[in-house]
Amino acid sequence: MSKLLSVEIDEAGLAPPTPEIEQERKVAIFDLLEDNSFALPARDDRTVPTGPFNLLLAIRERRLVFDLTSESGDKAAEFHLSLGPFRQVVKDYFQICESYFDAVKKMPPSQIEAIDMARRGIHNEGARVLQERLEGKAEVDIDTARRLFTLICVLHWG
Numbered sequence: 787m788s789k790l791l792s793v794e795i796d797e798a799g800l801a802p803p804t805p806e807i808e809q810e811r812k813v814a815i816f817d818l819l820e821d822n823s824f825a826l827p828a829r830d831d832r833t834v835p836t837g838p839f840n841l842l843l844a845i846r847e848r849r850l851v852f853d854l855t856s857e858s859g860d861k862a863a864e865f866h867l868s869l870g871p872f873r874q875v876v877k878d879y880f881q882i883c884e885s886y887f888d889a890v891k892k893m894p895p896s897q898i899e900a901i902d903m904a905r906r907g908i909h910n911e912g913a914r915v916l917q918e919r920l921e922g923k924a925e926v927d928i929d930t931a932r933r934l935f936t937l938i939c940v941l942h943w944g
């Protein structure tokens with residue numbers, strides 16, 4: 787089975803999350819574990835574990851770290867991604883989310899819907915960037931990429 791069984795966040799070096807960020811983390815992890823597709827691509831020079839996997843997500847030395855173990859706890863893979871390509875889309879995503887939360891309090895439904903559509907578009911862009919960055923390292927479908935992008939955002943924020 788090519789999927790994630792568990793997801794943990796390494797909080798070393800991160801500021802304590804606000805209650806809102808902690809809730810976002812929990813929801814994102816729950817949604818990710820409910821439905822995901824995560825596989826390591828075949829390699830010419832070695833055998834690749836087939837999963838399922840446990841994922842530890844961390845930020846170390848300003849890099850996003852995917853640390854994967856097998857169901858039995860054996861090391862399956864570890865890869866590091868530069869956070870640079872995510873910076874702008876994460877910033878844009880936080881800004882549009884703030885606009886959305888403000889709009890919900892005081893704007894008519896048509897304006898809320900327009901902002902929400904923009905929010906979803908930026909979220910999809912973040913998922914696309916993640917899929918590109920994972921190319922050759924891991925294969926994920928768009929829904930899994932979207933959920934992982936949410937976790938990247940809360941790691942950035944938290």
